[in-house]
Amino acid sequence: MMRVPVAVLGASGYTGAELLRLLVDHPRVEITALAAERAAGARIDRVFPHLAGRLDREVEPLDPDQIAPRAEVIFSCLPHGASAGAVAALIARGRLVVDLSADFRLRDAALFAEWYGTHPHPELLAGAVYGLPELHREELRGARLIASPGCYPTAVILAAAPLLARGLVRPRLVVDAKSGVSGAGRSPTQATHFSEVGEGVRAYKVAGAHRHTPEMEQELSRAAGGVAVRITFTPHMVPMTRGILACVYGEPSDPARSEADYRAALIEAYRGEPFVTVLDDGLLPDTAHVRGSNRAHVAVKLDARAGVVVAIAAIDNLVKGASGQAIQAMNLALGWPEAEGLGGVGVFP
Amino acid sequence: MMRVPVAVLGASGYTGAELLRLLVDHPRVEITALAAERAAGARIDRVFPHLAGRLDREVEPLDPDQIAPRAEVIFSCLPHGASAGAVAALIARGRLVVDLSADFRLRDAALFAEWYGTHPHPELLAGAVYGLPELHREELRGARLIASPGCYPTAVILAAAPLLARGLVRPRLVVDAKSGVSGAGRSPTQATHFSEVGEGVRAYKVAGAHRHTPEMEQELSRAAGGVAVRITFTPHMVPMTRGILACVYGEPSDPARSEADYRAALIEAYRGEPFVTVLDDGLLPDTAHVRGSNRAHVAVKLDARAGVVVAIAAIDNLVKGASGQAIQAMNLALGWPEAEGLGGVGVFP
Amino acid sequence: MMRVPVAVLGASGYTGAELLRLLVDHPRVEITALAAERAAGARIDRVFPHLAGRLDREVEPLDPDQIAPRAEVIFSCLPHGASAGAVAALIARGRLVVDLSADFRLRDAALFAEWYGTHPHPELLAGAVYGLPELHREELRGARLIASPGCYPTAVILAAAPLLARGLVRPRLVVDAKSGVSGAGRSPTQATHFSEVGEGVRAYKVAGAHRHTPEMEQELSRAAGGVAVRITFTPHMVPMTRGILACVYGEPSDPARSEADYRAALIEAYRGEPFVTVLDDGLLPDTAHVRGSNRAHVAVKLDARAGVVVAIAAIDNLVKGASGQAIQAMNLALGWPEAEGLGGVGVFP
């Protein structure tokens, strides 16, 4: 079988590294180019010694014109804002692009402008597909520009969408999510300095200040059949490297329903899904159980006394929350088996 | 100055150790007896080598009759159920008892029975004072039986009580709290085994299954002037040893209020409090900033778009959430300066 | 291709779990039986939720007679002492057995008795092959009883054997090794309780008290061509789940040699090895770079001023130090490609 040539832009960050980890074992692709601004000129296994023995390609400068001729699929792990330009250039050359930045996730350019600034390529927004296979599988088949979801939105949407889609909870949700530190990227900052962030937990960007808020509302509103869903979102940083645990609190639309009704909704929604496990009764999602895997664990509980439904999801932010999901979307776009190259079991303990 | 003799029951657990850490430097007390079932016969600095050089007393068996003659104040760190009997015996002998178990926290014996089983000494419930100085300072002066609050309730009540007391939020709250592993005690279990709990985050006892729920509702309802407050409570275990971060979500009773109004309520409530800091605007509570200290950091934010108030508190579960607060209550009961022996700044980083 | 049926004894511990993680993706085997004493009757994905969606077989009681007819290869993850009996029964039935316990690692029954007690099956010792492919590849081809190496010995031998084999260092070594907590197994103890072991580092079984000492000396002496190698071994427990870093200190046999000479020895020894990487100059082994992978990273430095050679190795104790290496040995024993099923890149960060 001919392998399809793929390139990774922004290969020196964590989502880049995670793409490489998975792509070197993907049976249908061949990595033909790695680009990154700072690391240009270095061998990738010097940048990421965990790749030693598996990948020793040199990182090259970020130049879409140089890369397009050598790749049919390009993953962009460039930062928000920087990504759109490269994506546009590669789309113009007919490449399949999976963009892991936020640049093409919001369908409404005005909303994008509110959170990120003026969009440099609004003309591409309509054609971009939000790369969450559980919600947009059909649109992903044959897609050319895939906007890979944010890590928090992936967890939150997987927990909440089936309940909203079936009208089981009211469209106002409290979302309290906890992330490992790798979600903040590889650039050292005081907020991600080991001695500051270790051995403590804290919320940040509380009360709707986090940019993943509009993305969640967009997708949950679509899932709810167009009903505007409003959330308050509190992200936390916990002292671990990988993983997101999201708790979504909603009010039952009908207080007579039992916990089994909510659970049945999840089971129905995810029947046959290759990467979503609705946990058996008695188990609850734990990020340690999905570490290194593309799998999401979800569960739902009813606090009948308080009148609150709690839906919970655990993912690995770098796999199902980023690079694994991007590969899953590529597989769909190219008509390949959806789980190709993504079989790995989570690394526990 | 004569030092008051104090004893610690259950000295071989974490709240016992933390009491000892603080009491050895308390200028008005002298530790005269340590008791614990399993560790009986061992020197305490073999049980807890961090006490080496400061305390080398031998641990004795748990026998209130043996201990009462040698102590005026007794802290009980015995488990729920086991504590009540020892407490009753000591109260009968006229001792001041600070009970760190749950046995005397609920005022309603029927409610206690629902969550913990039949109360062995319901006759003592009416005289017990809930040992949260910020809410019950006056009752604590001269108290003889102090029910020291649970760790989660301390954080949650400190965050939410001022808002409820002023009627600023409706009496239905979502509480999402994250605890370090020391909150689960010192007995090894699979759930607290390093390799299981490290590098991951998970919720447990979701949807109102945690026994701290009725304690929080009792105290928040009292704070709300008798209005029944209902909460849904989700505790989490995060991979750190100490600390609790509680996020409390409520609905504004009047949507016209600004964030400043909520903040003013906290500032007013905690003016002059020796151990509660309402953080300056722009800061958010972080358990790393209260580690090893008796201080609580609190803040409140308004998500005006979503119509949700988020109150947040950070404490060290073993200090303000247990042993430090117990000493603070003892200080009040004996008419001593409230902060005596509790001055230590948090150990950061 | 027909898949070979394999069974795992002791499937409810960490090395069992790690075998399952790897074996479910091994293209030449099929898992046909899982046995474990305590977990018997439970579905394996309830015991280990990270296997959900990939393996849902029920765990059965430990009965070699029941298991032998259904498996050609059996991995035993039973504890030292308990393993030998099961292994003997399965060997007698003609099965290929890979034993991850210490029961067949020492060739000398008297030495075994000194450290572990009387050996129950000394007649099998002569036929057992020490399962470190880098030293015993040829013996492993066709082997029927493989004694899979201990985690510490794997790291230490990989660092030191090439230097001893070439006579570059004197046969007296100081070995200072640091392990993640998973090396202590899955049974909860006070020493592995999160709050005790987290946020601190400590040595244990200092001064030759650890049972891996004779195993290292046996293999290093063989590597040294029969010269008796003597080591002092200090294991440490560090607050992480996986990984071993071993530093081996030796005295140059010829002070005139340069660092490059020692490095050349490692490069020569490991040329063509599928799972050992001699790091480029300027890099040093880091357990984070081999987490979840079967790879070992090794390096050597010369402190010319002090006259000391420092050889360093990093492995994942559960993969190259246990289950991955056991599969590597099985591959060799069955004449399969050595790296089959072991390709996975380390999970970094």
Place this chain on the structure above:
Amino acid sequence: MMRVPVAVLGASGYTGAELLRLLVDHPRVEITALAAERAAGARIDRVFPHLAGRLDREVEPLDPDQIAPRAEVIFSCLPHGASAGAVAALIARGRLVVDLSADFRLRDAALFAEWYGTHPHPELLAGAVYGLPELHREELRGARLIASPGCYPTAVILAAAPLLARGLVRPRLVVDAKSGVSGAGRSPTQATHFSEVGEGVRAYKVAGAHRHTPEMEQELSRAAGGVAVRITFTPHMVPMTRGILACVYGEPSDPARSEADYRAALIEAYRGEPFVTVLDDGLLPDTAHVRGSNRAHVAVKLDARAGVVVAIAAIDNLVKGASGQAIQAMNLALGWPEAEGLGGVGVFP
């Protein structure tokens, strides 16, 4: 009692913060000035929220001329190189200076030049006292310029000096030490980024490349009565914030001695020491047991079979390895009780 005015230069780093934590509760001093380059103009409890409620002084620019008139004692936490100038200016004005940088630790300006570059104030070296009270108590009384020891040297010297002073081990040592990440300071770098350094362990500056090497050799040689002691030093970074564990390996000068002989040497050396505990037989040092305290835990074991003595010390790098020890030295210099302000028990767990 009049409090002595003290100032801290470099107050925005970790050793600065730790000084402040301890000094706010020191009964004989008053903090009158805080200086730091980057944080100048900010309130210290915004820089370090854990100080909220205890210290709210504003940080001022680094200007010795401005600070000297307001302080009798100045602690300098400035980086190596930057410190010497400020120290010289303050010494010239007759102030007592405790310098936590390396600038005055080496007595030999030529040796300093080899490791750090030309010394800007070699004229002050002769008058500086190495601030390790256990070795230089008498010199510290009345000292005016105290060179506070490095964190690694403190641990290593406390473990090894008594053995060398009594000629019990040969003067060639292997030193393998493990440090928490706070030892690398507060400036974010890739090497201290949470996701890089968490969940892994690694050596760095192997084979004598670490600048603490000459400092250890200088002091150990002095302890050995002038015999030149040579060490090979391997520092490691482990995934915890605070703590150093040092293992020192030496060869017995007389193979006939028993473990008890080595232990007796430590006990004799540290009899009456306020901050060194020789652990009871059966216990080993653990950094978790000295966290937040000025105490060192030491132990020694003999591996008679291998002919190696292993001396081990655990300290908190920020307390006994830096700021606590600096205060201990100040207490001695001013003729105060040596343990004043340093009583705190370690924060365990």
